[in-house]
Amino acid sequence: MPRSRAPLACAGLALLAACGGPPAPGAVAPAATDSARFEQLVARYVAKPIVADDPERDATDAALERLDAAAERQAAARAGGWLRELAAIDTARLAESQRIDWLLLRAALRRTVADTVFQPARRVPGRYLTLGGLYWRVMGERPPTAADWRAALADLQRVPRALALGRRQLEAPPPLWSRLAAGSARSYVAFLRDELPPRVDDVAPDSLKPRLRQAAGEAAAALAGYAAWLDDSLPPGADASWAIGAPDYDRLLRDAHFLPFTAETMIEEGRRIHEATKRALDSLAAQVAPGRTWRQLVDEMQGRHPEPGAITDAYRRASRGILAALIRDDLIRIPPCEELDFVPTPPQLRETYAWGGYGGVVPRDGALVGRFFVTDVVPGMTPAQVREKLRAQNHGWITVIALHEGYPGHHLQTVYQKRGTRPLRQELANTYAQEGWALYAEHWMARAGVLADADARLAQLQMRLWRTARVIIDPSLHTGRMTHAEAVQFFVDEVGLERSAAEAEVNRFTTWPTQAPSYIVGWLELERLKADLRRALGAAFSEKGYVERVLEAGALPPALLRRAVLAAYGLDDSRVSR
Template sequence: MLCVPGDFSDLAAELVAETLAASPLLASAVGRTEHDGLLPDVSESAVAGRARRDDEWLERLDALPDTELTLDDAVDRDLARMALRGRRAMRDWASWRRDADTYAGAALQGVFVLLLHRLHPEPELARLVGSRLRAAPELLEQGIANLDPELASPELLRRSLGMVAAGAAYARSVAGDLAPEHRSEVAEAGELAAAAFERFGAHVSALAERASGTWAIGEARYDALLCDAEGLGYGAREMRERGQRAYDELDAEMRELARGMRGVPDWRAAIEAVNADAPDSPEEMLALYREATGSARSFAAEHDLVTLPAGERCEVVPSAPFNRGMLAVAHYIAPPPFQGGGVGHFFVPYPPEGASPEQVRQRLLTNSREALWSVAVHEAYPGHHWHFATLAAGGLVRRPLRAVLGSAYFVEGWGLYAEDVMREQGFFTTPGRLLAQRDARIWRAARIVVDTSLHLGEMSIEQATEHMSTKASLSPETARAEVLRYCAMPTQASSYLTGALEIARLRRRWEAEGRGSLREFHDRAAATGRLPVPLVERLLFPEDETLELAG
């Protein structure tokens, strides 16, 4: 007997409301504006209270049997359970005692997302920006109280210093993003926030000198994230083996591509030659990314690969100044799904303020004229932007848990899968672009080896940097920035290729069973949300659920 439809939707709405109240930045990102003047509470008592509520929610959700839920409700229940189990697996790691980004990143992104989406009239927007700037000192003071030198990694603390310094500058300049009549009050709040960033930076710098903690979460936690939070049937060591097998297969393929281009199988030399043709400046890099993004959009539509949502738009813009030292590669921020549409933003990886000429050159080499075409596909069409624009336009608010919770394995897997689809359909029209796309994929395979090895405690940062700069085409500067990101975000780096392979498996099944066209597969799969892959499969092939229940 099915429960009354409103019963589960009421439960889901309660969980969503509680989740967004605890995470005001997430609320702003998804377009729920009721918490737009707030920053998160990361006091010890608040962290403990959220952990208790997580346990209570798990108990409530575990008590709901499949037989009393519709398929969609059962999937949403399991999405919530997987997210809660993932948080529980990392609870004893206490990242709030280790990670300065918990504080600096939240204070910065909280202001940035308000100005990015601009969901309020200008006077109200100015008030909310000022409110978050005035809340920043308390959040940063919580960081000073919470960060523990015996737990925190000195390398990751130092990684945060660039963001903290850029944060002070951003806080002082942010009033300029508002109309003149609203600037004075915001500028005053920005000065208070900037001073707090400077105090926090001095504390983090001193803390890094005596910190003795590690970044490696260990095998048990890594396995729990894969199995409990993602529903994958394997742990870190098997994932590393899969990554190495994929690397070896791609290495053989790229040798043949290089042989066809240069007469010898040295694909690294071939990639170096391809990447040597780099933009002359960050401004030219931006213009080239815009050109490639427009071409990818047209190609995906003309080849009937996806349905473009009405009114979708992707703006290709320079990365935020406070992110440039920490994010050496392109990234994307989605339109807020609770607003029913909007603009997505594809951020081009500008070099940090004050970068040396050599650092600027290295950043440009990593975004060569040929390589940036696959990045545009991944970040925009039919990758992340198309996926999230589809969700924003498709009434995802009817399943609000899917707008709030999700899996990097599907999201990042989709971006990499999109690259392969565009390759097989003929989008990459030069040998250099074809080789660069495979290089982007082999880089993701190398990531799996490095990410798992780092968190198993079997590879140092220096070894990982060497691996990434020799097994892929990353410059040493970019490789180190990437490796530090892997240290700070366990399992995220492994999500790209792992997710892409899982999505490709679903497509093969779709086609083998004659379910519909390639466009229909893409539209259906993307419209499920950003669920862990096993939950996507349940929605694409619902008869599996029926057979299981009947059995």
């Protein structure tokens, strides 16, 4: 497998040129059919995955086939065909909402083509750890149903075959990714041997208990063997072979996120906002405790934290308090039939999610139920690791993360998205819209007085500094301007993160290029749009109306989100001064 990223980038761009250019003159269908043809294409995309499944095939077989390297080639071929169909539609004959969706679908299909060139089946050891859904099924707050346990059994039975496929396909992955996957595999072994059996004994259907115990034992043995193989036998790739390089980084910013930045200009923007945020922290410290630095205040704040095992409950209480304030003060409409479930962070995410994260929604019993992952102290941690985890999970940060991941952040945004009227926007979500919204929510809640506590206000600004550091670090990592160790040290020195949290952050950046800057960049775009609308509408503008229109538009890339929100007000850029 090639280790240099430049040939991959060229190959990806060549495929794009071959299958997704602008409509050729004379190639369009009659005007009356363009809209209908586009809606039919969207319906097909939403109804079927890029990698086609046979509905008669066993679900485990289908899941394993999606991990196969051949599926990547199939995905690229199918996406290329759909791009040709899309290019034959004249966007001038579509409604504005359809034109936005046309651009959204083209970006998604182009990324499918380009990303498959990077061969994740051969380079990503963690993709063969297929038990992430098990936590949601059996370890959440809701009692598992019989159907949940049957699905859990299928999850467990799939493990040995998935890991065997990984052994056949993996070739010289980045050493860091192998270490992360091996650590996650061992965490799963501990879970399957120590935590799952009592859960099975207590609440699983009697008819399934023997098979669940057997499958868990076989899965644990396979995972232990996979971890040892990653450590001892799989030849490693180059140390920093996770870096995608400037050409691919710039392509993702332009083609996937519709942004005017390059890696270089992204770093420049990050440094500007980073310095401004440090000045804001200095100002807050002068107001709260004259004569003391914000770093001293952060050190004290980190000492105020829940006890081990109580972190999840602290998040739950904070989230419920924020939701109550949203309802009491009528800040935003909360759709009916939704819930938020707090779940232990799955093992494969603990090395990259130091605090926790949002795992999306699934329909259960007529409600949209969100998954809020929380990373608590876990067995096997040393006393020093426990201390670092508790200091990271302090009450100030918990309050802000609770609103970022839950209400009115990711969970509420996802509920609006899934209840939207545009089918394509129910399926596709852009990280700059998602994280930009969640960071906007933090600042909105601070303005609304929901973050009145001194620790919460300090945490909110420190977390903004954390996000500005991401804008600097992520493009620097992927373009060779910064090493992994330098990135970790930057977080420790500039933001005041605990080292273990900083390492988890940087580990995640290696696996998800261009995601880390999305918080600050997406937030700034939402603030600019709000300022433009406030000028255009004057006294008719309300923040409640604005945030509801933003969420109703869907999690679109910033440029498309701007078009959709302006259209919801009956405006466009020609009628809004910037």
